[in-house]
Amino acid sequence: MTETPALTDLWPAPHAEGPVRATVRVPGSKSITNRALVLAALAAEPGWLRRPLRSRDTLLMASALRTMGVGIEETVSSESCGVVGAGEAWRVIPAGLRGPATVDVGNAGTVMRFLPPVATLAEGAIRFDGDPRSYERPLHGVIDALRALGARIDDGDRGALPLTVFGSGALDGGKVEVDASSSSQFISALLLSAPRFNQGVELRHTGATLPSLPHIRMSVDMLRAVGAQVDEPETGGEPNVWRVTPGALLGRDLTIEPDLSNAQPFLAAALVTGGTVTIPDWPAGTTQPGDRLREIFTEMGGACELTEAGLTLTGTGRVHGIDVDLGEVGELTPGIAAVAALADSPSTLRGVAHLRLHETDRLAALTKEINELGGDVTETADGLHIRPRPLHGGVFHTYEDHRMATAGAILGLAVPGVGIENVATTAKTLPDFPELWTGMLGN
């Protein structure tokens, strides 16, 4: 899949000499930051995002909204609105959206899916382009649904990027069917802009499966928090149907939660080394899928405690295999696979066929890279079988996938001599990863 890089291009993944003991402050959630930016841009009044994530995906979202006319100002404050230490913030000033503009989506699912609906509300042409991999990621659900709701889009009949949305300043909206089995982001994308569609939206998912439900809940909760009226299946609505009523959105003052999926490698470090890691500011209640780590890593041998100090995971040094459906929390798969490769019994990870269309084909990439370190992983139709074997050092390729890089770092803690190719790819959601990782190890 990738040529072997020169040794100098490799990041030598630190090997843990003993149990890791650390407190690690994890930056803000990618998924919450990018939803908050979209909702603030569509609001009827200015709003604030405090402790936003600043990473490739969120900076791409911010600059895309800016090119369409939205004001996003950087501010620094040590105390704001009673939130002591809230630190840096973005003030978002909504404006009439306009083209012509070009949006670089990078390889951010949230940008490529959440912004075409926003672009239908702009006056003028908005062109979307991105990394080569973004051309391969599914987008047809958003394109077809927007067309059915009245949008004019030129995608060269590819059903994918690059494309141009010819915004007319408004979209009719109304009833539409979407098969979101390849990405929950199709549903989130349409819901987030729907309060601004003339008739709102009545969205019916027609596919056999629906991944990443917590991320859809996150969209619904965040819409409701800015005043939108949403009916959805989980609170008594019709199965597979979401309805959003048209209406103005409030500008809010929102402090972004830490990214719990990015907390995963640090918690895994405690689990695989028999150490203790605390993640401060772990929310007591959240829609983030990373919260499921408390249950999953407990089943794999850790002990979790949620206190005022945050979430503390303590490992015994023994890691157990797991049989688990990760369909709701697919983005946790690479980290769980890495831990499973170090366990004392086999694992089966299920429900994640759609990971083949993530940043890379994650099922193929994990299989190949773990096996090249001596592991025994096989792909199934919808996941992975992982039989732990003694592993050895070698190159761990990352395929421009941030979660492959952090998975490799977990393996490196237990296996000497793992070199991670292009660790800088972690900048997609966690630019400071190498520093946070070595800091955790006390180096």
Ligand SMILES: O=C(O)C1=C[C@@H](OP(=O)(O)O)[C@@H](O)[C@H](O)C1
């Ligand atoms: O809406 C979101 O913020 C996300 C939804 C999920 O996408 P899929 O449903 O495509 O897996 C998840 O994997 C991605 O990391 C973030």
Ligand SMILES: C=C(OP(=O)(O)O)C(=O)O
């Ligand atoms: C799948 C992921 O990202 P994206 O938002 O690009 O889909 C991820 O972060 O694991």
